[in-house]
Amino acid sequence: MGTSAILIFLLAIVAGILGSMMGLGGGIIIVPALTLMFGYDFRTAVAASTVSVIATSTGAAVAYLRDRLTNTRVAMWLEMGTASGAMTGAVIAGALNARFLFFLFAALLTYSAYSMWQVRKSELPEGVEPDALSRRLQLAGSYHDKVLGRTVDYQVRGTGLGLVLMYFSGAAAGLLGIGAGIFKVLAMDQVMKMPIKASTATSNFMIGVTAAASSVVYFVRGDVRPEVAGPVALGVLGGALIGTRIMVRMKGTTIRKLFIPILLIVAGQMLWKGLGL
């Protein structure tokens, strides 16, 4: 197992770097790589990927919390949506048409790529008026931006809609197995108008919680194989340490530009699954 363990470890480092920078779990890399390149079955790959989501989240959170990029109050508020969505996702799974959902999310992601492209030159959102709920919950945040060399104070809006979206993203993550992080970043960036760096860092913080619940199920089923999940988790943890250092030195506009192709790739994956190919 020596050689493949090293290869999986190296691959996981790359997934950890990308995932921690973008606020995503890295499942879009881990699952195809383990199944297509290493020939592992889908269940083993998904279990390892779920563990890797937690590794990204915990590994990156240490740095982002210290840098004040994580908005913990927004995270706690939105986690109610993702956690309850994930909980009911299993129950409503039978009532929903998975194929329709894949098409719906593919369309949503394509549209999001378009709206991100439109604001590709904006480093920070401007003139954001907080709604009453945002004021009541004190969601406004502030962090020191190393690239801009100044403190960024920001307001949050779309508080209620954000929670509703998180409920559906939590349900979808449970049903479809992808899109856990991507919808969190989109909700905070596009709907709640948070700075992109705060959005990806806060998404990173949140993704571990939902993944923790589903990973317990994989442990009980015996899908978590130590020779696969071990090197994946260790590599992703290391990658997250590197990724967070890169991200704080990046411009918000650069992160946005990297996010657009990821949106299109995941939209393509969803379309592919919806078509049943």
Next chain:
Amino acid sequence: MEMTHGKESRVDSMEIILARLLRIGSMIAAGLMAAGIVLMVTGVALGGTLVLAGLLTLVSTPVIRVLAAMIVFLRERDYLFAGFCAVVILSLAVGMFIGNLE
């Protein structure tokens, strides 16, 4: 001014506490997994168990993090946000229960 200062130091302490907790958790997990993988490669049977212990430690960190946040909110008498954390923990527990039934 007093209010703003008070709020900031409160938010800071939450972030520092959670960062410290997650760092300790990930260091223990990484240590167990690294030792386990080395043992597995050299063919020692205990290796797989150590890796699983590391993975379980890692997986528990986000849940412990929500619990820790709830305790900090309670200590600050921020009952609304402590309640949010309770909702999250409850949903996770029910979700795990439903998931394991299937």
